[in-house]
Amino acid sequence: MVTIYEVAARAGVSTSTVSRVLNGAKVSAESERLVRAAAEALAFTPNRTASRLRGRRSAVIGLIIPDIENPFFTALARGVENRASAAGYSVVLCNTDEDPEREATYLEIAVAEHMAGVILAPADDASDVSRLVAHQRPVVAVDRSLARADVDAVTVDNRAGGRSAAESLFAAGFTRVACITGPSSVETAQLRMAGWRQAATRHTGSAYLDDLLRYADYRVEGGRLAMADLLKLPDPPDAAVVANNLMAAGALDALHDAGLDTPDFGLAVFGDLPFASLGRRGIRVVDVPARELGEAAATLLLDRIGGDTSPARTVVLRAVELK
């Protein structure tokens, strides 16, 4: 490992001068030339660990997500990365597998590693970020908001998305529009469902919609079971709003099993299903702007890292209904 001392010795200057050259402070042209030549010759790479210890800042952003294999979160990660790397930060991606304990471990690591900040897609809205907040380290919640109000958050307008999904099905002429949503404990699931309920109430006049509503688990299998169950109704739905992409894959399977298919059966889905385009014909997709969520979160975080101390904000992005 080549150190700054060796570079200094070879260039015949002090370490201060080497450091100045490296960090763009004022030095004579001659010193600069000598230092650069020496650094080049020795293939010197500054030790970031040492520099960080002294400098207190870390140029690393932690991104903690519950499921690295869900395309929604990878798209989000991409957004974070774009913004962060443009600003000279690297992104450390941590996968919690929806496990609050692993999440806690990673949050702990984020403090101990002196990360500049953390973007958290919380496994649970009770996620404990107090340690980070106590250490004055910026945190931004993304996708779901946290229980505490003093943390920035970036979410999408889930209720409007749910409403627009349902509306578009009614507009297309479907009359019995069901809803398959996520766990009742999860904020996004509640809001998407609420949007559906609002539209459905308006169109059907009836507030008794519960037989067309199913709570599932945001996973493929849950979507399959929920759809199969709906199709067994005496008066089954002719369309459905599905609250996330994975459940939609399951729901489609269940439709096929029952001999049904889109677009005769109307389907509106939250979130894209990449690579599944073949089955997507006639499916309405409410585009949850995952990448934009990531970008917005990163922007917010970078502001905070830059010293912005204004009160916590919540940014709400619009979910756009695509074809």
Added chain:
Amino acid sequence: MVTIYEVAARAGVSTSTVSRVLNGAKVSAESERLVRAAAEALAFTPNRTASRLRGRRSAVIGLIIPDIENPFFTALARGVENRASAAGYSVVLCNTDEDPEREATYLEIAVAEHMAGVILAPADDASDVSRLVAHQRPVVAVDRSLARADVDAVTVDNRAGGRSAAESLFAAGFTRVACITGPSSVETAQLRMAGWRQAATRHTGSAYLDDLLRYADYRVEGGRLAMADLLKLPDPPDAAVVANNLMAAGALDALHDAGLDTPDFGLAVFGDLPFASLGRRGIRVVDVPARELGEAAATLLLDRIGGDTSPARTVVLRAVELK
């Protein structure tokens, strides 16, 4: 930020003693009690940066992949993470977007950040890891091997996989089995194709297979075009081996456009398409064991980090044909 000095002061001992307690060295029961109480009271978290500077090791593994939005690589990442976190290491995921320049940047960072080691899915087999090797930092190539022979690698038996994919189509009664593979410059594409050619030659007796072979780009659009092109042949194929998951999605689209579908048209694909199960009916999937690749790579890397200095190895996993 609470430091070890404050803990020492509160406990009425020296920093050495605090450090010893934290690292499990010999101390009296009384000192231990005092230190733990003080650390607890002050919510002390050791500063990893400082500890790393002194200790020279880093408990972080870099994982550099070309495309975070490709499910193959996320599954691989999952495998790496499982192994690494069981061994107490965190994984930093870096996305190069197939850009050799970004890859170079991340490799540079890996050196500068003192990462314990790097697992690299090379964007290009000429990827330059000399810097890492020069700094004695362990590197493992995964999925594709590197040009240099002194680096461990974990790959799958692509040729056998290609052969088995084609064989299974012939066994099912198809007679004109085409092949859509990746860029000719990419090792995995060549080998998968070679396996197909071997099986096809054996079954058809003819070595003139080139009209049934298409090189594409491992992306959705390339698969679509290649399949569309194949279907225009005077004597079109009745089945195809497709060398990766993304191209298969495109190929399926092209089939639909031509009014064809599986399982009447035989399809065998390298790699799974999560969430696309609906289209998977009757499709043969050659399971590229992405997660296992990641696990094997991590195991190898952890061995090296642990001091294993035996000559470089290449581990070849079997690609298993499913369904």
Added chain:
DNA sequence: GAAGTCCAAGAAATCGATTTCGTCAAGGTC
């Protein structure tokens, strides 16, 4: 009781880059 052994624990050096502070010389002003 003198000499030797052990062990807990403090003092201080260390890792490598950054940064403050002080020095010295060149140039400017009256």
Added chain:
DNA sequence: GACCTTGACGAAATCGATTTCTTGGACTTC
């Protein structure tokens, strides 16, 4: 020519944990 400013740059302190070296007291052993 005396005095002040300015600028380049080196010496040394600093960040916080680890580790080596040292010390001093308790305990053995003959």
